[in-house]
Structure formats: C-alpha cells, structure tokens
Amino acid sequence: MKLIAENIVKTIKKKIILDNISLELESGNIYGFVGRNGCGKTMLFRALSGLMHIDSGRITINGQVLHKDINVPPSIGLIIENAGLYNEFSGFKNLKLLADINKKISDTEITKAISDVGLDPNDKRPVRKYSLGMKQRLIIAQAIMESPDIIMLDEPTNALDERGVKLIRDIILREKERGALVLIASHNKEDIEILADRVYYMDGGKIVGDKDYE
Amino acid sequence: MRRWKYIIFAVVFGLFYGIIYTGTANEMLLSDIVLKMGFSEFALCGGNASYIGKIMLCFFPSVIFQVISGIELYRHFCTGSVYYFSRCINRKKWYLKEITHLYIDSAVYFIFLSLSFITVMEFSADIHHNFREAIWLYLYYIVIFSLWNYFFSLLLNLTALYFRSNGGFAISLGIQMFFISCYVFFQEKLYNIYEGTTDSVRLMKLIPFSHLILSWHSSNNEEIDNLINIYGIDFNLNLSVILLFIAAVIISFAGMIIIEKTDFILTNKETGG
Numbered sequence: 001m002k003l004i005a006e007n008i009v010k011t012i013k014k015k016i017i018l019d020n021i022s023l024e025l026e027s028g029n030i031y032g033f034v035g036r037n038g039c040g041k042t043m044l045f046r047a048l049s050g051l052m053h054i055d056s057g058r059i060t061i062n063g064q065v066l067h068k069d070i071n072v073p074p075s076i077g078l079i080i081e082n083a084g085l086y087n088e089f090s091g092f093k094n095l096k097l098l099a100d101i102n103k104k105i106s107d108t109e110i111t112k113a114i115s116d117v118g119l120d121p122n123d124k125r126p127v128r129k130y131s132l133g134m135k136q137r138l139i140i141a142q143a144i145m146e147s148p149d150i151i152m153l154d155e156p157t158n159a160l161d162e163r164g165v166k167l168i169r170d171i172i173l174r175e176k177e178r179g180a181l182v183l184i185a186s187h188n189k190e191d192i193e194i195l196a197d198r199v200y201y202m203d204g205g206k207i208v209g210d211k212d213y214e
Numbered sequence: 215m216r217r218w219k220y221i222i223f224a225v226v227f228g229l230f231y232g233i234i235y236t237g238t239a240n241e242m243l244l245s246d247i248v249l250k251m252g253f254s255e256f257a258l259c260g261g262n263a264s265y266i267g268k269i270m271l272c273f274f275p276s277v278i279f280q281v282i283s284g285i286e287l288y289r290h291f292c293t294g295s296v297y298y299f300s301r302c303i304n305r306k307k308w309y310l311k312e313i314t315h316l317y318i319d320s321a322v323y324f325i326f327l328s329l330s331f332i333t334v335m336e337f338s339a340d341i342h343h344n345f346r347e348a349i350w351l352y353l354y355y356i357v358i359f360s361l362w363n364y365f366f367s368l369l370l371n372l373t374a375l376y377f378r379s380n381g382g383f384a385i386s387l388g389i390q391m392f393f394i395s396c397y398v399f400f401q402e403k404l405y406n407i408y409e410g411t412t413d414s415v416r417l418m419k420l421i422p423f424s425h426l427i428l429s430w431h432s433s434n435n436e437e438i439d440n441l442i443n444i445y446g447i448d449f450n451l452n453l454s455v456i457l458l459f460i461a462a463v464i465i466s467f468a469g470m471i472i473i474e475k476t477d478f479i480l481t482n483k484e485t486g487g
Contacts, residue, residue, distance in 0.1 A: 049300055051479045071305045071474075083296035101301040142297055 001027035001062060001149045001181050003073075008047060008057030010205075017043045018054070019205040027149065027181040030172065032196030034186070040205040041185035042081055045152045048183070049078050061150070077143035077151040077180075081158070084135070087128035091138045092121050095145060104146050113145035114138070118167055132159035140168055144175060151175055152183045157191055169194060219282060220319050224326035227275040232334025241340045244332075244348035245441050251328050252355050252428030265398045266391075273394070279323050279363050280386060284370035285379050286319075287312050291478045299479055309473050313466050316367060321360040328355065347438050354451050355428060361458035362426060365465055366390060372469050375478050393423040415447050425454040 003025040010018040018040055025031055033041045046052035048059060050072035059066040061073045085094045095110045114121040117137040127135060136159045143151060156172070157165045172195055176182055186192055192199055193213070201209040235250065246254075253272060270277075287309075290298050302308045335341065366386050374382030400417055418424050431451045432443040442451075 046479075051296060051299060052477045053475070070303060072300055072303060074303055076300055078296065078300045080296045085297065098297055098301060101298065102303070139297075 001179075002060075003048065003150060003181060004058075004060045005048060006058045006060075008054045008059060010043060010047060010052065010054050017205050018047060020057075021205075021207055022057075023200070023207070025181055025183070028176065028179050029197045030176050030182040030184060030195050032184050032186065032192035032199040033202055034189075034192055034199055035202035039202040041202055042154050043205070044202070045078070045080060045154050045183065045185060049073065049076055049080075049152055051080075073150050075146070075149040077146065077148035079139050079143050079153045079156055081154045083139075085127050085138060085142070088126050090124050091119060091127060091130070091134075091141075092123075094127060094138065095142050098142055099145065102146070110145055113141040116144070116171060117141045118164065133161060133164055136160055137164065137168075140171065144171060147178065148180065150181045150183070154185045155187065156184060157186065157188055165191075217319060217322060220279070220323045221326050223278055223282065224275070224323045225330045227278065228327045228330025228332075229334055231272075231275075232331045232338070235331075235335065236338040239339055241342065242335065243441070244341055244343045244345065245351050247332050247335045247341070248328070248348055248351040248355055249429045249442065251331060252351075252358075253426055254429035266394060269394050269398070270391075273390075275323075275327055276359070276363050276366075276390075277387065279320065280367050280370055281383070283316060283319055283363075283367040284383055284386070285374065286316060286367075287371040287473075288374040288379060288382070291375060295479050305474055306470060309470055313364075313368060313469065317360065317364045317462075320364045320367065321356060324356050324359045324363070328352065344441075347441055350433075350435065350438055351428065351441070354431075354455065357455055358425060358428070358451075358458060361455070361462050365458065365462050368462075368465050368469055372465070372472060375472065375476070390423075393421060396421045397423040415449070418447075419449055424449075425458060 003023070005021055005023040008018055008021045009016070021040075021044060023031075033044065035041055043052065047054050050059075050066050050070070053067060061070070064070050064074075066073070086097065089097065091114055092110060095114065096107070099105050099110055111121040117140050119134060119137050119141065127138065130138065136156075140153075140156060143153065151172075153172070157168055160168060169191070172182060172184070182195075184191065184195060196213055199211045199213065200207050201211075239246075253269070255268075255272075299305065366389075369389075370382045370386040372382075373385045376382075377385065397418075400421060424430075428451070429442050430445055430447055431449050431454065432447065433439040433451050438451075443449075
C-alpha cells in the first residue's frame with residue numbers, strides 16, 4: 001500500500017489551507033503529524049481520505065488517482081476531530097450501520113472491535129448517553145473494525161484517561177504490525193514519540209520539517 | 215423497516231380520507247374514486263382563495279411523504295457523514311441507489327394510500343367496477359403523483375444541503391404553495407371564460423400543479439377521455455407524465471453533480487460539528 005500526495009493545494013475563502021504538500025507514505029509504518037491548531041493537519045487528513053476535493057495536485061493510492069479513479073481510498077479507517085456518530089443509536093448499531101455499507105465484516109467482528117476498545121458490545125444505551133471517552137473509544141472501534149489498509153487518526157487519544165490512552169496506543173501498534181499504513185495527528189507529544197516512525201511538522205498549511213524515529 | 219413507516223402513514227391517511235368522503239355519494243364508478251384522489255373536485259371549481267385551504271387539506275398526504283423522505287439522503291451528510299462517506303467508494307452509485315429507493319418509496323406510499331382509500335369507499339358506497347378505465351387512470355395517478363413527490367422530496371434533500379433541513383423544507387413546500395396559489399388564482403379566471411378561449415387553457419398548462427388534476431386532462435383512449443376531459447381541454451395525461459418525468463430526470467442529474475462535486479462533509483450544518 002502506497003499513498004502519494006503530489007503538490008496538493010487547497011484554498012478555502014481565499015485562505016490557503018494546504019500549501020503545496022507532497023508526501024510518500026508506505027504501509028507498515030506510523031506517520032505522525034504535529035503542529036499547532038489550524039496548521040492544516042485535519043484538512044490534510046480530509047484531503048488524503050478523499051472527503052475534501054483539492055484545488056490542484058494529485059493524490060494516488062496504489063496508483064489509483066483520488067477523485068478520478070476512486071472517490072475515497074478503497075480500504076480506510078478514519079477518525080476526524082469533531083466528527084460524531086449517530087447519537088440516537090447504540091454503539092453496536094452505529095458500527096453495524098457503517099459495516100453494512102461494504103459488508104466486509106460480520107456481527108462477531110463488530111462485537112470484537114467494540115470489546116477491543118474496552119466497551120461493552122451489549123450496551124443498549126444510545127451513544128448520546130456515552131461519556132466523551134466512551135464516544136472516542138467507539139470512534140476508534142469504527143476506524144479499526146474492518147482491518148483497513150490505511151488508518152488516519154486525528155487526535156485519537158482525545159478525552160481518554162491514562163488506561164484508555166495505553167489501550168489505544170497498543171491497538172495502533174498492533175495495526176502497524178498487521179501491515180496497515182497509519183497516520184496520526186496529535187497534540188500529544190508523547191503519542192507521537194511512542195508511536196511514530198516518522199514525524200512531519202506542519203505550519204500554515206505547509207510541511208515545514210520531518211524527523212525519523214528509531 | 216424504512217418502507218414500513220411509509221406504508222403505515224399511507225394506510226392511515228387513506229382510511230382518514232376514505233372516512234371523510236363516506237356518504238358523499240350512494241353510487242360511484244370505480245374510476246371516480248381514482249379521480250377523487252387526483253383532485254377532481256378542484257378542476258375548474260370556480261373557487262377563490264378559500265380553496266387553497268381545501269386543496270392543502272387534500273395535499274396533506276403529499277406533504278407528509280415529503281417530510282418523512284425529505285432527509286433520507288440528507289441525513290447522511292449530517293452526523294456520521296465522515297464515517298459513512300469514507301466507506302462509500304463510489305458516491306455516484308450510492309446516490310443512484312438512494313434516489314431509486316426514494317422513487318420506490320414514493321410509489322409505494324401512493325399505492326397504499328389509494329388502496330386504503332378505495333377499500334373504505336368500497337364499503338361505503340355502491341361501486342360500479344369499470345375496471346379497465348379505472349386501472350388505466352389508477353396507473354396514471356400513481357405515476358404522476360409519485361413523480362411529483364419524488365421531485366419535491368429530492369429537491370428538499372438537495373436544498374437542505376445548503377440551507378439545513380428546515381430551510382430545505384420551507385423552500386420545497388413554499389414552491390408547491392406558490393404553484394397551488396397560482397392554480398387557484400388562474401383557474402378562477404379560467405372558470406369564467408373557459409368557453410371559447412385558448413389563452414387561459416395554455417396558461418393553466420404552465421402551472422405545474424395543474425398536472426395533478428386528473429379530471430381535466432384528456433386521453434388518447436376514448437373511453438378514458440369520456441370519463442375525464444370534462445371541459446374539452448386538450449391536456450393529455452401522457453404530456454403530464456412526460457413533463458414530470460423530465461423534471462425528475464433533471465433534478466436527479468443535478469443532484470448527482472452536486473453530491474459528487476461538493477464537499478458537504480466539511481461542515482455539519484445541523485449540529486455544527
């Protein structure tokens with residue numbers, strides 16, 4: 001799995017949000033994206049996941065051009081900051097609804113994904129009654145449940161307690177071992193240091209530096 | 215489950231309107247029942263503004279259908295849209311599937327609405343079963359009404375993407391109210407002068423709501439034409455079907471372009487997330 005971004009540019013209301021970004025990312029690695037609020041991390045994830053059109057440049061996933069050959073990467077698990085789930089449904093029903101789109105997994109695998117993030121798959125409460133930490137765990141479960149080739153996690157450890165953070169870090173490392181291409185945007189320096197193989201530093205919609213970790 | 219809610223509402227409204235019309239006639243043709251569903255009372259009724267209220271009452275089942283189906287597509291662009299569409303590899307295919315369901319929902323709704331209405335009328339009056347004509351008229355009724363409601367439900371869904379669901383509903387219903395008002399206004403004029411004039415007839419054909427009034431249409435089939443076409447106006451049922459079909463195709467195509475090209479997922483207009 002290879003994700004290549006070539007000179008991507010995005011402008012919203014005359015403001016440059018992504019400024020000539022080029023990346024080459026390969027499976028089996030974790031890539032960290034670091035930068036202050038508004039530096040373009042979330043927008044970059046939206047562009048790479050196909051959820052946002054770009055003004056110029058090209059994004060290819062295994063040779064397939066985004067928005068030309070495909071609308072979104074064929075196998076992607078995603079967490080975008082502030083994006084919610086269906087509040088009126090239970091956790092299981094939420095994941096079932098999403099899993100039914102491509103029908104890649106069974107109810108057993110949905111149940112396992114919910115258990116893996118430390119939630120009760122039999123919890124019938126609607127998601128609106130969940131705490132912030134529980135919602136975050138459920139969102140992580142939806143991102144990993146279909147064992148996607150690409151996983152993009154925007155602030156994955158937001159709202160989690162210490163145990164939750166450790167659990168999610170273990171899951172991310174397990175996904176890397178499985179061979180997934182993992183992208184993480186985080187304010188949490190520790191997350192990046194522990195997890196990332198390479199870190200990209202962003203500012204003003206640009207990649208201003210990168211660093212490899214052993 | 216999705217289709218059950220349409221069926222339940224359709225049956226309830228069919229029974230309700232059936233009960234309202236109970237006792238209005240001792241003897242009826244089966245085709246007259248179909249024409250009643252097709253707003254036959256409002257064909258050149260010579261009424262005034264008070265007719266808007268009466269028409270709206272009969273139009274209410276359509277409004278209910280549009281309320282229920284008005285967010286069928288749009289809801290996917292609100293909560294959960296990021297996670298929904300990140301799994302939608304081919305958004306065009308998704309859209310085509312959704313609008314096909316929307317049209318089927320519309321047809322199913324009007325089939326059940328009319329069947330339940332006919333059932334009540336069967337018990338409340340002496341019905342002469344002129345099946346051949348009634349079935350043809352019934353098919354026209356289903357096609358015309360389902361296309362009309364498909365068009366406005368899809369319009370509601372698409373405008374909601376820009377103006378939220380309540381804005382979309384206001385626009386869609388506002389347009390229909392405007393058409394109904396135009397109809398009432400001009401048909402009053404037509405009522406006074408219809409004999410021997412063609413200008414008013416031509417004008418009436420331009421008002422979209424006129425296409426829903428089955429009983430002032432004409433038909434190529436003589437037997438059906440004798441049952442409808444009470445004013446001898448050349449306004450073919452097939453023309454209404456074709457025009458509504460073209461409108462449905464245009465809005466479907468426009469919707470495909472809008473959904474394919476626009477980044478609605480960037481902002482959730484309902485909850486701001």
